[in-house]
Amino acid sequence: MLKPFLTIGVLLTLGLSSAQQLEFVTTSLAPTFNDFFEPLVARFERANAGVKLKWTDLPQNAIQQKILAGIAAGNPPDAVQLNSSQILELAQQGALLPLNDLLEAATFKLYQKTALDAFSYEGKIYGLPDYASTRIVAFNTDILKKAGLDPNNPPKTIPGIIEWAKTIKDKTGIYGFAPLIANVDFLKAFQEAGLPIFDAARKKAVFNSPAHVALLQQYVELRKKDYFPEDVMRRGFTAAYELYTAGKLGIIIIGPQFMPRLEKDNNAVWKATVVAPHPIGPGQVVQASTFAYAVPKGVRDPKRAAALAAWLTSDDNQLAFSKRTGTTFPTTVKAANDPFFRSGGSSVNDLARLAAAKTMRYGRDLTVPVPNASALNKAFKDNIEAAIFGQKSAKAALDEIVKFWNANL
Known part of the structure; x- marks a missing residue:
């Protein structure tokens, strides 16, 4: 069973009322991975009674515009999944919030340092790494x-x-x-x-x-x-x-x-x-292409949004997603060391994952x-x-x- 969103106590201390809704956006993952994200949303809502979690998926070439439009309208999504180029570009534009002051230092230690570095700019971290894939x-x-x-x-x-x-x-x-x-x-x-x-x-x-x-x-x-x-x-x-x-x-x-x-x-x-x-x-x-969740400027509660990004990229969620894809790799230290990534079948798809696993330790964005x-x-x-x-x-x-x-x- 996946862990609830931090804990319900932490959630309530962040000021989240049952009437409020959180939204996260992914990049080009629907409909292929609806069978992963729909149960993920349901588990979140069961663990946090009365809280609605909205999942939106957009093509990669439309997602930056979604963020900027949301900021301009005063209602950006709480957490957005982007690649490193997009996050660094938006960070330079002042469209994303640095996460250093929104999360405890211990949270960042859960992720591989090389993955975190890909989403850092001028000493600030602008994204919590999600899945990665090397060539x-x-x-x-x-x-x-x-x-x-x-x-x-x-x-x-x-x-x-x-x-x-x-x-x-x-x-x-x-x-x-x-x-x-x-x-x-x-x-x-x-x-x-x-x-x-x-x-x-x-x-x-x-x-x-x-x-x-x-x-x-x-x-x-x-x-x-x-x-x-x-x-x-x-x-x-x-x-x-x-x-x-x-x-x-x-x-x-x-x-x-x-x-x-x-x-x-x-x-x-x-x-x-x-x-x-x-x-x-x-x-x-x-080269290892890596995605991360970022928090746009102008969200209603930055700490709550950052906590959502941390939950979405937790050990359990990252490992479950990589097992579902069969071809991507987690960026948290614990999940990346799971035995799943060193075993598999004999199909081309399985062999592709095993081939990538052999070089993942050299992977850098x-x-x-x-x-x-x-x-x-x-x-x-x-x-x-x-x-x-x-x-x-x-x-x-x-x-x-x-x-x-x-x-x-």
């Missing part, structure tokens, strides 16, 4: 066999994956892979390769060194020789997933949570898929928090695209980004 590598064995590659011996490094991708394209005409380097994702590629974004004081951008230039140039050459599709620079993972689902991509870097979706979207491709852990490069980190994020990220995106498409050199692109960043940090 794996999926291979279409039908395409590998056509290229003369052994599905039972996949590459264990990113350079190895690139060599396989080139072989696939050369021998079959099918794209071998679609690197996740759109928008500002090359910042994550730098970190996974062990290349710094800032100097030691985190005051100055330094990602225009010869090593940074060489890494970018590698992808410039791959695009120039048509080793990955142009569309991936504009639509990122969406373009990669569409190609893989259609049987037109040999290798995809993907979250394990997409395996059940692939099973439905193209069962033949799903059956032909084998998975492996994402390679760990010199940076000893791998590699989003880079910066002031003036919109302007800085646009400068990064525009210049990286210009380099990839041959409109300027890799060095000129990185020099221009670093100059702009250091003038606006």
